[in-house]
Amino acid sequence: MTEATTETPAPGSAPGAPGHDDAAGPPHPILEGDRTASWLGLKVRRLDDGHATTTMTLREEMLNGFGIAHGGMIFAFADTTFALACNPHTGSADTITVASGVDVNFLRAGIPGRTLTAVANRRQQSGRSGLYDVQILQSVPGGDDEVIAEFRGRSRTIPKR
Template identity: 30%
Template sequence: MTEIERGKSAGRSDSWMRLEEAARATFWGYLGCEVVQADSRQSLIRLKLRPEHLNLLGIVHGGVLASLMDNAMGLVVMIGSPDDKTVTANMNIQYLKSANSGTLSCEARLVHRSRRSFTLQSSIYGEDGDLLAWGSGSFRLVI
């Protein structure tokens, strides 16, 4: 169980339910992401690994992990600034451990917000609770 799951109930919010529904026809839906909890400060999303998420070594592809982090952090930003368009400006990821099956959980937390930018951190956990990757990202408003 992740820190967000321990600290919050997984009640569904209308704002992110609408976002998730709209995203089903995009890369989000293609990956298979599912929102568990989200608000303007943090989010928790999950991804059940499928064979197409793996690389030739039989482990989850780093790009899938990066996309999972980008989606979790971006969700916080979209909820926190619903009337604005935002883009990922930078992401840094540390790959710590591999996985090849099960469900991944990715949590993201807002670290700092200014008038035009957001800074977040994110962690991905395997089904056994092991930390697989840690990262940070900055997002900016498109003006």
Template identity: 30%
Template sequence: MKEAAPVPEAYADVVRRSDACPFARRLGMRVTAIEGDRVRVSMPTAGMENGHGTTHGGAIFALADQAFGIAGNLSGEDQIGLSAYIQYLSVPAGATLEAVARKVSETEKTSLYAVEVYSGDRMVASFEGVGFKIGVPAQKE
């Protein structure tokens, strides 16, 4: 996995809001890059094991959902998740997971995002999320 790349200034507010999310901070999630239409978010897996000793599916889902949320808010119009679906493809083996999110399509009120979750070079999950556009965020004074 790459070191964090500088975040383009146009997306700095979205990244600041995601970095301030207590849940994401508790899980150690961080934006590692925003490249074109792709958002990369990483998360360590230590302490997130299930009863089988592998990374808990809820942790994998949370990482994918965080990447989806960030990608969905890059345009400057706030979105919330309307629905999400995940397929677990393999057991994560690394110490860190990385989610890569991208927009697939959108309408006036909704959007569809695809997120792939990786453990090293191996894809461990495929996630689809539908966002609902709720408007432009309030400006800080």
């Protein structure tokens, strides 16, 4: 996959993107109070039913003691993208979809200053349970993006409280 920014954003996608009304606020209702996503600098590039693509830049304060991406930062980035794919961008009055479990495999070091892209896709939905894959890539100067982690999330739709 090349840069996610080359994709055509869906209506309701990232602020500043075609099809998004910047005055309407965040492109997804779950981002309204999500301080973690804001701190991460997460940008929504595309939203569709069962799909989300996001980006963020790996900053110095996101690194571990080895000077590479902290696994928790990669997890939080993937988990937020997973949540965006699981929940309709129009919102729901009655339900929310949350993680019931995840597995993550770290494959390569995340390098400071690089742009990370998370691409989440629904693989299966059965009743209130779902299965999603999230691939996390990082930009490579002068080359193709490389996969740095794979995240598999299991979702459960529950009543809103």
